Amino acid sequence: MTHAGRLTSADSPIKVFWVADAAHGTPGRLGLTFAPGKRAHGSDEGVYWDRDLGQDMRRLREVHGADLLVSLLEDFEYEDLGIPDLFTVAEACGVRTEHFPIQDARVPRAGQEGEVDGLIATVRSALAAGETVVIHCMGGHGRTGTVAALTLTSYGLSAEEAIRYVRVAQPKALENELQTGYVAGAERRWASAGTWARW
Template sequence: MTVIHALPVAGGILAIAPLPGSDGDYAGDLEHIHGWAPALVISLTTDVEMLAGGAQNLGAQLQDQGTRWAHLPIADFGAPDAGFADKWTGISGQALQALAGRGRVLVHCRGGCGRSGMVALRLMIEAGEAADEALERLRTVRPCAIETDAQMEWALAAPRGAALFLRHPQ
């Protein structure tokens, strides 16, 4: 069964995990995720990775269960490109709203380390956490979080407290 590595962020729960089915039990992993009840799942795997893992229908199946789903593919060991950046603001806003409302957000990549750790750290910083403290907390639950310098650079480029408007509307 896929292990969900979770920690409290901005009043909710943020988690990272491997691609459902990567352990050979896609149906069991999907049921486990459904039971965990995320408000939003962010998939960072490519279409090829999802197909190879038997998870090509993940988005539709999550949405059928009432979970919002965002697919922002990044190549393994990669960092976001311009296309990702264009979509990030909206997805980040959804994730931060869910967390601020005491919801759960699950981010996954193939192994549940590099790409998912990068996005989790970015969300933690955008939620107002200091980068060094956020990284330490994240690596306490998932030591392999963030695998490349480019991933770390993208995560650390987050505007700290970008989500403050969610808690203090003007």
């Protein structure tokens, strides 16, 4: 349904869409959200996101308990969305950050497999320590859903199972076949190499 008007941090507090704990079996929590503080036209006609970064970040920390924020935006998107100081504000609010830029509606580039494994290892370590990890891109759907599903796949779920868990949390997650196919490819690569069996 289309909602016209401005969406502010006060009138529409930032939400986190939580993946079921059973999906990863750790003492931590894994959630998906949109870009905190973003100021931009929404995908629905007549919607304008006019948010406050500090207010969103404080809510992520104080209400949702975020310990680690995984940010998947490309560098230019922080400027475009009016949040060039996202990392500074997050740190001031007590939220650690991990930056892994992915092009909108796409997946990590060919040759980035080692970097992807490093990102997933960071998320897994935080979850194992009982921390709350929140992943975001611009809308919290495509790139965010992809990384969330990759995380679940690393725990031994099939790509299909992982994607299903993520979509139960956020029905709009993983926006295209490129993204779902990437998760399936990672599942095969990790199974062949025994990547996470050593953890």
